[in-house]
Amino acid sequence: MKKMKKPVSLLMCLLLIVSMMVACGKKEDTQTDTPAADTEQQSSEEDTTTPEAEEDTDAEEDSTGEKIQLSLGIWPEDTLTADIELHNGYVATFGETHPNVEVVPAYYKYATDTFISMAEAGNLPVIFETWYTEPQKLINGGFVADITDELQARGWSDIINPSIRELLSKDGRIYGIPRDGYALGLMLNVELFEEAGLVDENGYPKAPKTWEELAQTAKAIKDATGQAGFCLLAKESAGGWHFSNIAWAFGATLTLEENGKFVSNVDTPEAIAAMEYVKSLKWEYDVLTPDPTSEDWGSGFVALGTGAAAMYIAANDAVNQPTQVNGLAVDKLAMTAIPAGPKGDQFSLSGGTPYMFSKNATPEQINAALDYLEVMGKAPVATDDAIAGMRADAESKVANGVPVIPRFPCWVAQDVLDAEAAVTAEFGNVDTKLFDSYFNAIKKEGNLRLEEPGSAQELYAELTKVLQAVVTDKNADVAALMKTADENYQKLLDEGVNK
Numbered sequence: 001m002k003k004m005k006k007p008v009s010l011l012m013c014l015l016l017i018v019s020m021m022v023a024c025g026k027k028e029d030t031q032t033d034t035p036a037a038d039t040e041q042q043s044s045e046e047d048t049t050t051p052e053a054e055e056d057t058d059a060e061e062d063s064t065g066e067k068i069q070l071s072l073g074i075w076p077e078d079t080l081t082a083d084i085e086l087h088n089g090y091v092a093t094f095g096e097t098h099p100n101v102e103v104v105p106a107y108y109k110y111a112t113d114t115f116i117s118m119a120e121a122g123n124l125p126v127i128f129e130t131w132y133t134e135p136q137k138l139i140n141g142g143f144v145a146d147i148t149d150e151l152q153a154r155g156w157s158d159i160i161n162p163s164i165r166e167l168l169s170k171d172g173r174i175y176g177i178p179r180d181g182y183a184l185g186l187m188l189n190v191e192l193f194e195e196a197g198l199v200d201e202n203g204y205p206k207a208p209k210t211w212e213e214l215a216q217t218a219k220a221i222k223d224a225t226g227q228a229g230f231c232l233l234a235k236e237s238a239g240g241w242h243f244s245n246i247a248w249a250f251g252a253t254l255t256l257e258e259n260g261k262f263v264s265n266v267d268t269p270e271a272i273a274a275m276e277y278v279k280s281l282k283w284e285y286d287v288l289t290p291d292p293t294s295e296d297w298g299s300g301f302v303a304l305g306t307g308a309a310a311m312y313i314a315a316n317d318a319v320n321q322p323t324q325v326n327g328l329a330v331d332k333l334a335m336t337a338i339p340a341g342p343k344g345d346q347f348s349l350s351g352g353t354p355y356m357f358s359k360n361a362t363p364e365q366i367n368a369a370l371d372y373l374e375v376m377g378k379a380p381v382a383t384d385d386a387i388a389g390m391r392a393d394a395e396s397k398v399a400n401g402v403p404v405i406p407r408f409p410c411w412v413a414q415d416v417l418d419a420e421a422a423v424t425a426e427f428g429n430v431d432t433k434l435f436d437s438y439f440n441a442i443k444k445e446g447n448l449r450l451e452e453p454g455s456a457q458e459l460y461a462e463l464t465k466v467l468q469a470v471v472t473d474k475n476a477d478v479a480a481l482m483k484t485a486d487e488n489y490q491k492l493l494d495e496g497v498n499k
Helices: 006-024 051-055 081-097 115-120 135-140 149-154 162-167 190-195 211-225 240-247 269-281 298-308 321-325 363-376 384-399 414-427 436-442 456-472 478-496
Strands: 068-073 101-105 125-130 176-189 255-256 261-264 313-314 333-336 348-357 448-450
Touching: 068 125, 081 101, 081 363, 081 384, 135 348, 149 363, 162 348, 176 190, 176 298, 176 436, 211 269, 211 313, 240 269, 240 348, 240 456, 261 298, 261 478, 269 456, 269 478, 298 313, 298 321, 313 321, 333 436, 333 448, 348 363, 348 436, 363 384, 384 414, 456 478
Parallel strands: 068 101, 348 448
Antiparallel strands: 125 348, 176 313, 176 333, 176 348, 255 261
Protein backbone atom coordinates (compact mmCIF):
# COMPACT_ATOMS: atom_id res chain seq x y z
CA MET A 1 0.00 0.00 0.00
CA LYS A 2 1.42 3.34 -0.99
CA LYS A 3 2.10 6.22 1.35
CA MET A 4 -0.82 8.49 2.11
CA LYS A 5 0.61 11.70 0.71
CA LYS A 6 -2.03 12.77 -1.77
CA PRO A 7 -4.58 13.95 0.86
CA VAL A 8 -2.27 16.86 1.64
CA SER A 9 -2.85 18.25 -1.82
CA LEU A 10 -6.59 17.86 -1.23
CA LEU A 11 -6.38 20.03 1.83
CA MET A 12 -4.39 22.66 0.00
CA CYS A 13 -6.86 22.69 -2.86
CA LEU A 14 -9.79 23.00 -0.47
CA LEU A 15 -8.08 25.87 1.27
CA LEU A 16 -7.40 27.61 -2.00
CA ILE A 17 -10.98 27.17 -3.14
CA VAL A 18 -12.43 28.46 0.11
CA SER A 19 -10.11 31.45 0.00
CA MET A 20 -11.25 32.28 -3.51
CA MET A 21 -14.90 31.97 -2.55
CA VAL A 22 -14.54 34.22 0.46
CA ALA A 23 -12.74 36.77 -1.68
CA CYS A 24 -15.51 36.67 -4.25
CA GLY A 25 -18.34 37.45 -1.85
CA LYS A 26 -18.63 39.61 1.25
CA LYS A 27 -21.28 37.47 2.87
CA GLU A 28 -20.67 33.87 3.95
CA ASP A 29 -22.71 30.76 2.96
CA THR A 30 -22.75 27.01 3.71
CA GLN A 31 -24.21 23.71 2.64
CA THR A 32 -26.09 21.22 4.72
CA ASP A 33 -25.22 17.65 5.50
CA THR A 34 -22.95 15.38 7.59
CA PRO A 35 -21.96 11.81 8.28
CA ALA A 36 -24.61 9.68 9.90
CA ALA A 37 -24.76 6.08 10.93
CA ASP A 38 -28.32 4.87 10.56
CA THR A 39 -30.11 3.66 7.43
CA GLU A 40 -33.64 4.45 6.44
CA GLN A 41 -35.19 4.12 3.01
CA GLN A 42 -38.52 5.32 1.75
CA SER A 43 -40.62 3.00 -0.34
CA SER A 44 -39.61 3.04 -3.97
CA GLU A 45 -43.31 2.95 -4.72
CA GLU A 46 -43.45 6.74 -4.19
CA ASP A 47 -43.48 8.67 -7.42
CA THR A 48 -42.89 12.39 -7.78
CA THR A 49 -42.85 12.43 -11.57
CA THR A 50 -44.44 15.61 -12.83
CA PRO A 51 -47.92 15.40 -14.34
CA GLU A 52 -46.46 16.35 -17.71
CA ALA A 53 -44.11 13.36 -17.60
CA GLU A 54 -46.87 10.96 -16.58
CA GLU A 55 -49.16 12.06 -19.37
CA ASP A 56 -46.48 11.73 -22.07
CA THR A 57 -47.25 8.22 -23.30
CA ASP A 58 -44.96 8.79 -26.29
CA ALA A 59 -41.97 9.50 -24.03
CA GLU A 60 -38.54 8.57 -25.32
CA GLU A 61 -37.48 5.13 -24.15
CA ASP A 62 -34.05 3.78 -23.23
CA SER A 63 -32.09 1.25 -25.26
CA THR A 64 -34.09 -1.64 -23.76
CA GLY A 65 -37.36 -0.10 -24.89
CA GLU A 66 -38.44 0.78 -21.37
CA LYS A 67 -39.02 4.05 -19.60
CA ILE A 68 -36.07 5.04 -17.36
CA GLN A 69 -36.70 4.86 -13.62
CA LEU A 70 -34.44 7.09 -11.50
CA SER A 71 -34.49 6.21 -7.80
CA LEU A 72 -33.01 9.12 -5.83
CA GLY A 73 -31.26 8.11 -2.63
CA ILE A 74 -30.44 11.79 -2.25
CA TRP A 75 -34.11 12.61 -1.64
CA PRO A 76 -34.67 14.42 1.71
CA GLU A 77 -36.00 12.51 4.70
CA ASP A 78 -39.71 12.88 5.47
CA THR A 79 -39.24 15.46 8.24
CA LEU A 80 -37.52 17.96 5.92
CA THR A 81 -40.71 19.14 4.25
CA ALA A 82 -39.18 22.34 2.89
CA ASP A 83 -36.35 20.38 1.27
CA ILE A 84 -38.87 17.97 -0.24
CA GLU A 85 -40.72 20.94 -1.69
CA LEU A 86 -37.43 22.16 -3.13
CA HIS A 87 -36.82 18.78 -4.75
CA ASN A 88 -40.35 18.74 -6.14
CA GLY A 89 -39.39 21.93 -7.94
CA TYR A 90 -36.24 20.26 -9.25
CA VAL A 91 -38.31 17.33 -10.47
CA ALA A 92 -40.64 19.67 -12.34
CA THR A 93 -37.72 21.42 -14.05
CA PHE A 94 -36.04 18.09 -14.77
CA GLY A 95 -39.25 16.66 -16.24
CA GLU A 96 -39.45 19.41 -18.84
CA THR A 97 -36.39 18.02 -20.61
CA HIS A 98 -36.60 14.40 -19.42
CA PRO A 99 -40.18 13.22 -20.06
CA ASN A 100 -38.81 9.68 -20.43
CA VAL A 101 -37.57 9.54 -16.82
CA GLU A 102 -39.70 8.49 -13.87
CA VAL A 103 -38.24 10.04 -10.71
CA VAL A 104 -38.71 7.92 -7.56
CA PRO A 105 -37.90 9.33 -4.09
CA ALA A 106 -35.74 6.76 -2.27
CA TYR A 107 -34.23 8.49 0.77
CA TYR A 108 -31.15 6.59 1.92
CA LYS A 109 -28.65 7.34 4.66
CA TYR A 110 -25.43 5.37 4.34
CA ALA A 111 -24.65 2.93 7.14
CA THR A 112 -21.75 0.50 7.27
CA ASP A 113 -23.76 -2.23 8.99
CA THR A 114 -26.49 -2.47 6.36
CA PHE A 115 -24.92 -1.30 3.11
CA ILE A 116 -23.46 -4.61 1.90
CA SER A 117 -26.66 -6.58 2.38
CA MET A 118 -28.64 -3.89 0.55
CA ALA A 119 -26.12 -3.78 -2.29
CA GLU A 120 -25.99 -7.55 -2.68
CA ALA A 121 -29.78 -7.71 -2.74
CA GLY A 122 -29.91 -5.02 -5.43
CA ASN A 123 -31.86 -2.65 -3.21
CA LEU A 124 -29.65 0.43 -3.47
CA PRO A 125 -31.07 3.52 -5.17
CA VAL A 126 -29.46 4.58 -8.44
CA ILE A 127 -27.63 7.47 -6.75
CA PHE A 128 -26.73 7.78 -3.07
CA GLU A 129 -24.32 9.55 -0.74
CA THR A 130 -21.60 8.09 1.45
CA TRP A 131 -18.43 9.40 3.17
CA TYR A 132 -14.92 9.88 1.82
CA THR A 133 -13.69 7.07 4.08
CA GLU A 134 -15.77 4.53 2.17
CA PRO A 135 -15.31 4.67 -1.66
CA GLN A 136 -12.32 2.35 -1.89
CA LYS A 137 -14.16 -0.31 0.13
CA LEU A 138 -17.21 -0.01 -2.09
CA ILE A 139 -15.14 -0.07 -5.28
CA ASN A 140 -13.10 -3.09 -4.16
CA GLY A 141 -16.27 -4.91 -3.17
CA GLY A 142 -17.83 -4.34 -6.59
CA PHE A 143 -20.82 -2.54 -5.09
CA VAL A 144 -20.75 0.66 -7.18
CA ALA A 145 -20.88 1.53 -10.87
CA ASP A 146 -17.98 2.70 -13.02
CA ILE A 147 -19.07 6.13 -14.32
CA THR A 148 -15.86 7.07 -16.16
CA ASP A 149 -17.39 7.05 -19.65
CA GLU A 150 -20.33 9.21 -18.60
CA LEU A 151 -18.04 11.76 -16.92
CA GLN A 152 -15.61 11.89 -19.83
CA ALA A 153 -18.44 12.50 -22.27
CA ARG A 154 -19.44 15.55 -20.21
CA GLY A 155 -15.90 16.83 -19.65
CA TRP A 156 -16.34 16.42 -15.88
CA SER A 157 -13.57 13.92 -15.21
CA ASP A 158 -10.82 16.53 -15.63
CA ILE A 159 -12.31 19.15 -13.32
CA ILE A 160 -12.64 17.02 -10.18
CA ASN A 161 -10.06 18.04 -7.59
CA PRO A 162 -7.25 15.56 -8.44
CA SER A 163 -6.87 14.23 -4.90
CA ILE A 164 -10.59 13.67 -4.55
CA ARG A 165 -10.64 11.95 -7.92
CA GLU A 166 -8.01 9.56 -6.56
CA LEU A 167 -10.24 8.74 -3.56
CA LEU A 168 -13.04 7.86 -5.97
CA SER A 169 -10.97 5.93 -8.52
CA LYS A 170 -9.23 2.62 -9.10
CA ASP A 171 -6.99 1.62 -12.01
CA GLY A 172 -7.76 4.87 -13.79
CA ARG A 173 -11.54 4.38 -13.64
CA ILE A 174 -13.84 6.73 -11.69
CA TYR A 175 -16.71 5.50 -9.51
CA GLY A 176 -18.13 8.65 -7.98
CA ILE A 177 -18.14 12.43 -7.93
CA PRO A 178 -17.89 14.86 -5.02
CA ARG A 179 -20.93 16.56 -3.60
CA ASP A 180 -18.93 18.82 -1.31
CA GLY A 181 -16.58 18.77 1.64
CA TYR A 182 -16.62 19.83 5.27
CA ALA A 183 -14.36 20.80 8.15
CA LEU A 184 -15.30 20.40 11.79
CA GLY A 185 -15.66 23.44 14.01
CA LEU A 186 -17.41 24.30 17.25
CA MET A 187 -21.07 25.33 16.97
CA LEU A 188 -22.46 27.62 19.67
CA ASN A 189 -25.99 28.27 20.89
CA VAL A 190 -25.72 32.06 21.26
CA GLU A 191 -28.84 32.25 23.44
CA LEU A 192 -27.17 30.20 26.19
CA PHE A 193 -24.01 32.29 25.98
CA GLU A 194 -26.17 35.41 26.37
CA GLU A 195 -28.05 33.92 29.33
CA ALA A 196 -24.74 33.08 31.00
CA GLY A 197 -23.35 36.59 30.34
CA LEU A 198 -20.60 35.21 28.12
CA VAL A 199 -20.82 37.81 25.36
CA ASP A 200 -18.61 40.77 24.56
CA GLU A 201 -19.62 44.44 24.40
CA ASN A 202 -21.00 43.90 20.90
CA GLY A 203 -23.06 40.90 21.84
CA TYR A 204 -20.85 38.27 20.22
CA PRO A 205 -20.29 35.04 22.19
CA LYS A 206 -16.97 34.64 23.98
CA ALA A 207 -16.00 31.37 22.37
CA PRO A 208 -13.32 29.20 24.02
CA LYS A 209 -10.00 29.16 22.20
CA THR A 210 -8.52 26.12 23.96
CA TRP A 211 -9.96 22.86 25.28
CA GLU A 212 -9.21 23.98 28.82
CA GLU A 213 -11.18 27.18 28.17
CA LEU A 214 -14.00 25.05 26.77
CA ALA A 215 -14.24 23.17 30.06
CA GLN A 216 -14.34 26.44 32.03
CA THR A 217 -16.86 28.02 29.63
CA ALA A 218 -19.06 24.93 29.73
CA LYS A 219 -19.05 24.99 33.54
CA ALA A 220 -19.98 28.68 33.63
CA ILE A 221 -22.91 28.00 31.30
CA LYS A 222 -24.05 24.95 33.29
CA ASP A 223 -23.88 26.93 36.55
CA ALA A 224 -25.76 29.91 35.10
CA THR A 225 -28.41 28.16 33.00
CA GLY A 226 -28.67 24.60 34.27
CA GLN A 227 -28.11 23.35 30.71
CA ALA A 228 -25.19 21.25 29.50
CA GLY A 229 -22.21 23.28 28.46
CA PHE A 230 -21.05 20.74 25.89
CA CYS A 231 -22.61 17.85 24.02
CA LEU A 232 -20.20 14.91 23.74
CA LEU A 233 -21.06 12.00 21.45
CA ALA A 234 -20.47 8.53 22.87
CA LYS A 235 -22.73 6.41 20.71
CA GLU A 236 -21.72 4.29 17.72
CA SER A 237 -18.83 5.51 15.58
CA ALA A 238 -19.72 9.20 15.82
CA GLY A 239 -18.06 9.45 19.23
CA GLY A 240 -14.70 8.27 17.90
CA TRP A 241 -15.06 10.56 14.90
CA HIS A 242 -15.28 13.61 17.15
CA PHE A 243 -12.73 12.32 19.65
CA SER A 244 -10.06 11.98 16.96
CA ASN A 245 -10.24 15.75 16.46
CA ILE A 246 -9.73 16.30 20.21
CA ALA A 247 -6.86 13.80 20.24
CA TRP A 248 -5.05 15.65 17.44
CA ALA A 249 -5.20 18.84 19.51
CA PHE A 250 -3.43 16.97 22.30
CA GLY A 251 -0.68 15.95 19.87
CA ALA A 252 -1.85 12.44 19.02
CA THR A 253 -1.73 10.64 15.69
CA LEU A 254 -3.95 7.57 15.92
CA THR A 255 -2.76 5.59 12.89
CA LEU A 256 0.76 5.29 11.48
CA GLU A 257 2.02 3.80 8.23
CA GLU A 258 5.15 1.69 8.31
CA ASN A 259 6.55 -0.35 5.44
CA GLY A 260 3.33 -0.03 3.50
CA LYS A 261 1.12 -1.25 6.36
CA PHE A 262 -1.07 0.60 8.83
CA VAL A 263 -0.18 0.52 12.51
CA SER A 264 -2.51 1.38 15.39
CA ASN A 265 -1.20 4.23 17.55
CA VAL A 266 -4.11 4.64 19.95
CA ASP A 267 -2.43 4.18 23.36
CA THR A 268 0.15 6.97 23.21
CA PRO A 269 0.56 9.44 26.10
CA GLU A 270 -1.02 12.17 23.95
CA ALA A 271 -4.11 10.12 23.07
CA ILE A 272 -4.48 8.99 26.68
CA ALA A 273 -4.26 12.62 27.85
CA ALA A 274 -7.04 13.55 25.42
CA MET A 275 -9.25 10.78 26.79
CA GLU A 276 -8.45 11.82 30.37
CA TYR A 277 -9.61 15.30 29.41
CA VAL A 278 -12.89 13.93 28.11
CA LYS A 279 -13.32 11.96 31.34
CA SER A 280 -12.84 15.20 33.31
CA LEU A 281 -15.71 16.86 31.45
CA LYS A 282 -18.00 14.27 33.03
CA TRP A 283 -16.56 13.72 36.49
CA GLU A 284 -14.67 16.94 37.33
CA TYR A 285 -16.61 19.65 35.51
CA ASP A 286 -19.97 17.88 35.12
CA VAL A 287 -20.86 19.79 31.97
CA LEU A 288 -22.12 17.07 29.61
CA THR A 289 -25.67 16.13 28.64
CA PRO A 290 -27.27 13.56 30.99
CA ASP A 291 -26.35 10.47 28.95
CA PRO A 292 -23.56 10.88 26.38
CA THR A 293 -23.85 7.17 25.47
CA SER A 294 -27.20 7.99 23.85
CA GLU A 295 -25.87 10.97 21.94
CA ASP A 296 -25.25 10.53 18.23
CA TRP A 297 -24.84 12.94 15.33
CA GLY A 298 -28.53 13.81 15.14
CA SER A 299 -29.24 14.04 18.86
CA GLY A 300 -26.30 16.41 19.25
CA PHE A 301 -28.03 18.87 16.97
CA VAL A 302 -31.26 18.44 18.89
CA ALA A 303 -29.42 19.39 22.08
CA LEU A 304 -27.77 22.41 20.48
CA GLY A 305 -30.84 23.63 18.61
CA THR A 306 -33.27 23.30 21.52
CA GLY A 307 -30.95 24.85 24.09
CA ALA A 308 -30.13 21.65 25.98
CA ALA A 309 -26.43 22.18 25.22
CA ALA A 310 -24.38 25.28 24.49
CA MET A 311 -21.54 23.83 22.40
CA TYR A 312 -21.20 20.97 19.92
CA ILE A 313 -18.54 19.84 17.44
CA ALA A 314 -20.06 20.02 13.96
CA ALA A 315 -19.35 20.86 10.34
CA ASN A 316 -20.17 23.74 8.05
CA ASP A 317 -22.37 21.54 5.87
CA ALA A 318 -24.83 20.86 8.71
CA VAL A 319 -25.95 24.34 9.74
CA ASN A 320 -29.52 23.38 8.81
CA GLN A 321 -29.63 20.86 11.67
CA PRO A 322 -29.73 23.17 14.72
CA THR A 323 -31.74 25.81 12.82
CA GLN A 324 -34.26 24.49 10.30
CA VAL A 325 -34.53 21.02 11.83
CA ASN A 326 -34.41 21.90 15.54
CA GLY A 327 -35.69 25.45 15.76
CA LEU A 328 -32.71 27.65 16.68
CA ALA A 329 -33.08 31.15 15.23
CA VAL A 330 -30.71 31.80 12.36
CA ASP A 331 -29.07 34.69 14.22
CA LYS A 332 -28.51 32.60 17.37
CA LEU A 333 -26.10 30.12 15.80
CA ALA A 334 -22.38 30.84 15.75
CA MET A 335 -19.50 28.72 14.56
CA THR A 336 -15.95 29.03 15.77
CA ALA A 337 -12.63 27.28 15.35
CA ILE A 338 -11.95 23.91 16.97
CA PRO A 339 -10.20 24.69 20.29
CA ALA A 340 -6.43 24.29 20.55
CA GLY A 341 -4.69 21.72 22.71
CA PRO A 342 -2.15 22.15 25.55
CA LYS A 343 0.69 22.97 23.15
CA GLY A 344 -1.34 25.09 20.76
CA ASP A 345 -2.09 22.31 18.26
CA GLN A 346 -5.27 23.08 16.36
CA PHE A 347 -6.71 21.01 13.53
CA SER A 348 -10.08 20.71 11.85
CA LEU A 349 -11.01 17.24 10.70
CA SER A 350 -11.87 17.53 7.03
CA GLY A 351 -13.90 15.11 4.98
CA GLY A 352 -16.79 15.16 2.64
CA THR A 353 -19.62 13.50 0.81
CA PRO A 354 -19.38 11.83 -2.59
CA TYR A 355 -22.23 10.80 -4.84
CA MET A 356 -21.95 7.15 -5.88
CA PHE A 357 -24.12 4.91 -8.03
CA SER A 358 -25.53 1.43 -7.64
CA LYS A 359 -23.60 -1.31 -9.46
CA ASN A 360 -26.88 -2.20 -11.21
CA ALA A 361 -27.45 1.32 -12.57
CA THR A 362 -27.64 1.49 -16.36
CA PRO A 363 -25.79 4.17 -18.36
CA GLU A 364 -29.17 5.79 -19.01
CA GLN A 365 -29.93 5.94 -15.29
CA ILE A 366 -26.47 7.29 -14.47
CA ASN A 367 -26.80 10.04 -17.08
CA ALA A 368 -30.26 10.91 -15.80
CA ALA A 369 -28.89 11.20 -12.26
CA LEU A 370 -26.05 13.43 -13.43
CA ASP A 371 -28.56 15.62 -15.25
CA TYR A 372 -30.63 15.84 -12.06
CA LEU A 373 -27.55 17.02 -10.14
CA GLU A 374 -27.17 19.81 -12.70
CA VAL A 375 -30.75 20.93 -12.07
CA MET A 376 -29.94 20.93 -8.32
CA GLY A 377 -26.92 23.17 -8.90
CA LYS A 378 -24.60 20.42 -7.61
CA ALA A 379 -22.87 19.67 -10.90
CA PRO A 380 -19.62 21.32 -12.10
CA VAL A 381 -21.40 23.52 -14.62
CA ALA A 382 -22.67 27.09 -14.58
CA THR A 383 -25.59 26.67 -16.94
CA ASP A 384 -28.83 28.59 -16.50
CA ASP A 385 -30.46 25.52 -14.94
CA ALA A 386 -27.54 24.96 -12.57
CA ILE A 387 -27.48 28.58 -11.39
CA ALA A 388 -31.26 28.47 -10.99
CA GLY A 389 -30.76 25.41 -8.79
CA MET A 390 -28.17 27.22 -6.68
CA ARG A 391 -30.50 30.17 -6.28
CA ALA A 392 -33.47 27.98 -5.39
CA ASP A 393 -31.38 26.26 -2.72
CA ALA A 394 -30.28 29.59 -1.25
CA GLU A 395 -33.82 30.98 -1.34
CA SER A 396 -35.07 27.89 0.48
CA LYS A 397 -32.39 28.33 3.16
CA VAL A 398 -33.40 31.95 3.72
CA ALA A 399 -37.10 31.05 3.88
CA ASN A 400 -36.44 28.26 6.38
CA GLY A 401 -33.96 30.03 8.63
CA VAL A 402 -30.81 28.23 7.51
CA PRO A 403 -27.55 30.20 7.41
CA VAL A 404 -26.31 30.85 3.88
CA ILE A 405 -22.53 30.51 4.19
CA PRO A 406 -19.72 29.31 1.88
CA ARG A 407 -19.57 25.61 1.14
CA PHE A 408 -16.55 23.46 0.37
CA PRO A 409 -16.73 22.69 -3.35
CA CYS A 410 -14.47 20.00 -4.68
CA TRP A 411 -14.40 20.96 -8.33
CA VAL A 412 -11.86 23.27 -9.97
CA ALA A 413 -14.08 24.92 -12.58
CA GLN A 414 -13.71 28.67 -12.00
CA ASP A 415 -17.03 29.59 -13.61
CA VAL A 416 -18.80 27.32 -11.11
CA LEU A 417 -16.90 28.80 -8.17
CA ASP A 418 -17.74 32.30 -9.35
CA ALA A 419 -21.43 31.44 -9.74
CA GLU A 420 -21.59 29.94 -6.24
CA ALA A 421 -19.86 32.97 -4.73
CA ALA A 422 -22.30 35.33 -6.46
CA VAL A 423 -25.31 33.41 -5.14
CA THR A 424 -23.82 33.36 -1.65
CA ALA A 425 -23.26 37.12 -1.71
CA GLU A 426 -26.79 37.74 -2.93
CA PHE A 427 -28.58 35.59 -0.36
CA GLY A 428 -26.29 35.85 2.69
CA ASN A 429 -28.60 36.04 5.71
CA VAL A 430 -26.30 36.00 8.76
CA ASP A 431 -23.85 38.29 10.50
CA THR A 432 -20.61 36.90 9.08
CA LYS A 433 -18.76 37.79 12.30
CA LEU A 434 -20.57 34.87 13.93
CA PHE A 435 -18.63 32.57 11.58
CA ASP A 436 -15.37 34.48 11.06
CA SER A 437 -13.36 32.47 13.59
CA TYR A 438 -14.29 29.21 11.88
CA PHE A 439 -13.51 30.33 8.34
CA ASN A 440 -10.30 32.10 9.37
CA ALA A 441 -9.08 28.92 11.06
CA ILE A 442 -9.77 26.56 8.19
CA LYS A 443 -8.03 28.89 5.73
CA LYS A 444 -4.76 28.65 7.66
CA GLU A 445 -2.21 26.39 6.04
CA GLY A 446 -1.98 23.05 7.80
CA ASN A 447 -5.17 23.44 9.85
CA LEU A 448 -7.22 20.96 7.82
CA ARG A 449 -6.54 17.30 8.43
CA LEU A 450 -8.14 14.32 6.73
CA GLU A 451 -9.61 11.46 8.70
CA GLU A 452 -7.15 8.87 9.97
CA PRO A 453 -6.02 6.44 7.24
CA GLY A 454 -6.34 2.71 7.50
CA SER A 455 -9.91 1.89 8.52
CA ALA A 456 -11.38 5.02 10.04
CA GLN A 457 -14.84 3.68 10.85
CA GLU A 458 -13.42 0.71 12.78
CA LEU A 459 -11.06 3.09 14.62
CA TYR A 460 -14.00 5.30 15.58
CA ALA A 461 -15.94 2.30 16.87
CA GLU A 462 -13.06 1.23 19.13
CA LEU A 463 -12.61 4.76 20.47
CA THR A 464 -16.32 5.04 21.16
CA LYS A 465 -16.11 1.96 23.41
CA VAL A 466 -13.53 3.82 25.50
CA LEU A 467 -15.66 6.96 25.56
CA GLN A 468 -18.62 4.97 26.82
CA ALA A 469 -16.52 3.51 29.61
CA VAL A 470 -15.04 6.79 30.84
CA VAL A 471 -18.37 8.65 30.97
CA THR A 472 -20.14 5.85 32.83
CA ASP A 473 -17.41 4.79 35.27
CA LYS A 474 -15.67 7.40 37.41
CA ASN A 475 -12.92 4.89 38.18
CA ALA A 476 -12.33 3.80 34.57
CA ASP A 477 -8.65 3.07 33.85
CA VAL A 478 -8.10 5.20 30.74
CA ALA A 479 -4.63 3.86 29.95
CA ALA A 480 -5.81 0.24 30.13
CA LEU A 481 -8.87 0.97 28.01
CA MET A 482 -6.77 2.72 25.36
CA LYS A 483 -4.34 -0.21 25.29
CA THR A 484 -7.23 -2.58 24.61
CA ALA A 485 -8.57 -0.29 21.90
CA ASP A 486 -5.11 -0.17 20.34
CA GLU A 487 -4.88 -3.96 20.25
CA ASN A 488 -8.40 -4.35 18.85
CA TYR A 489 -7.82 -1.79 16.13
CA GLN A 490 -4.51 -3.38 15.13
CA LYS A 491 -6.27 -6.72 14.76
CA LEU A 492 -8.92 -5.12 12.55
CA LEU A 493 -6.23 -3.49 10.43
CA ASP A 494 -4.33 -6.73 10.00
CA GLU A 495 -7.44 -8.71 9.12
CA GLY A 496 -9.12 -6.19 6.86
CA VAL A 497 -6.50 -3.80 5.46
CA ASN A 498 -2.93 -5.06 5.86
CA LYS A 499 -3.47 -8.34 4.01
